Amino acid sequence: MNELTGQCMCGAVTFKVTGEGTGIVSCHCKECQQLHGNYNPMWVVNKEDFTVRGEDSLEWYNSSEEKSRGFCKKCGAAMFMRQETGPKMLISVGCIDDTVGMENIKNVFTQDAGTYYVMSEES
Numbered sequence: 001m002n003e004l005t006g007q008c009m010c011g012a013v014t015f016k017v018t019g020e021g022t023g024i025v026s027c028h029c030k031e032c033q034q035l036h037g038n039y040n041p042m043w044v045v046n047k048e049d050f051t052v053r054g055e056d057s058l059e060w061y062n063s064s065e066e067k068s069r070g071f072c073k074k075c076g077a078a079m080f081m082r083q084e085t086g087p088k089m090l091i092s093v094g095c096i097d098d099t100v101g102m103e104n105i106k107n108v109f110t111q112d113a114g115t116y117y118v119m120s121e122e123s
Helices: 032-037
Strands: 003-006 014-018 023-025 042-048 048-053 060-062 069-071 078-083 087-093 104-108
Touching: 032 042
Parallel strands: 023 104
Antiparallel strands: 003 014, 014 048, 023 042, 042 087, 060 069, 069 078, 078 087
8 A cells, every 4th residue: 555545524624645555344242332323444554655735624532541542623523542551552443545455354343333233253
């Protein structure tokens, strides 16, 4: 992947990733369910490969000591999760412009998954 781009629903916050991501990790934890209304598929990248524009429209919420969640203040899109002390940035896949060729590589916190959907046995 040479470059990945995306934005929030209203376009106030845009981002670009240069470098490789690790694939889609789908999180089924209660926090993601509350935040996104269901599980959240996220593309995992290195922070150093990530740039954002429209930071004045971006709000960060510390959801724990280890991570923060990034939201657009204008449209409310839940866009990012970043490790506070680690090297990773996670991008909600729904905010990515082109997802062709992306694949789910892992499901995490599956013990918290809702009983109203079925996960693939393969991931």
